[in-house]
Amino acid sequence: MAQDDLKRIAAHRAVDLVESGMVLGLGTGSTAVHALDRLGELIRRGVLRDIVGIPTSKKTEAHARSVGIPLTDLNANPVVDLSIDGADEVDPHLNLVKGRGGSLLREKMIEGASRRFVVIVDETKMVNRLGGSGLAVPVEVIPFGWNFTMGKLRRLFDHVEGFDLKLRTEAGDEKAPSVTDNSNYVVDLFFENGIRGDLEEISDAILKIVGVVEHGMFLGLATSVIIARKDGGVTVMKKEADGKIMAG
Incomplete structure (x- = not known):
């Protein structure tokens, strides 16, 4: 399957977790775009109601408005029910590298305020250790x-x-x-x-x-990672209450 198809599979699986009435953190990037499109579709169809989203970037804000997702901010909603976002890298402990698109500060603020943070990736983003892809x-x-x-x-x-x-x-x-x-x-x-x-x-x-605002290592924030595999299947890695990582 093409990589974009894998991203869509992972994004739609994450949107299945959304319930009416939720405050959502809306991620940034090519994978998160599929989640925004799916959310907008479900809102237009009336499947999801009373949803509000907090965008992690100006680009996401514009896209969310274009597909009909009502928006709010952290000042009005300091607790986020669920954030859905992609990642540039994911290690075996569900630590992440994010921000190659430049939105790391807002992403970390919103996802750090979330009760649940679901990461959506294709299997190429999995690494043995952060920085292991050789990319930024x-x-x-x-x-x-x-x-x-x-x-x-x-x-x-x-x-x-x-x-x-x-x-x-x-x-x-x-x-x-x-x-x-x-x-x-x-x-x-x-x-x-x-x-x-x-x-x-x-x-x-x-x-x-001094002079550093934030970095793109997201340590201990992800509660689960949805991984779309090349064969079209999906693996979900979850962090249990005791900190153990379970895959299914």
Whole structure:
């Protein structure tokens, strides 16, 4: 099956968990788009009623409005019943890398306020350790002194073999920094062999750097991950109350 078909399968499976009256966190990205389309369809058909969504990006906000999903925000609804979003990487403990689309701060705020956070991915997003795909682990930084902040990030990982980082720029213009919905920049971290060590300690060390706003490691937030397999089947990994991960 094509990758987009797999994304649609996972997204529709997640939307099956939505009930009328819920406050929903609406994710950002190519997989989350399928969830938005399905939610809009069910609302128009009257299958779901009294739903309100909190978008994790301006792009998601525009798409949600276009398909008829009523919107609210965290100020009005500080507790979210269910968030549905994709991920760039998922490790065996359901830790995630998110934010390669630049929406990591709003995603983490909304999904961190959620009673349940369901992640929808195809099986290519599964990794043995975060950073293991060799693709970016994003860090959102304020524009003021960004190069100073990037230097601090470099020194934090200068002992790590195969580590590199760079300021994210606009596609087609290497001189124009990519700007997030929060008017910040993104520094992309790259780990040739994935991130080794205590992820919580590494998270804390990154966040202690002045100028860093947030990073794209989502640790302990996902309650379940819906994985669409290439054969068209679906695997669901859930975090139990005791912290154990169960697959079914």
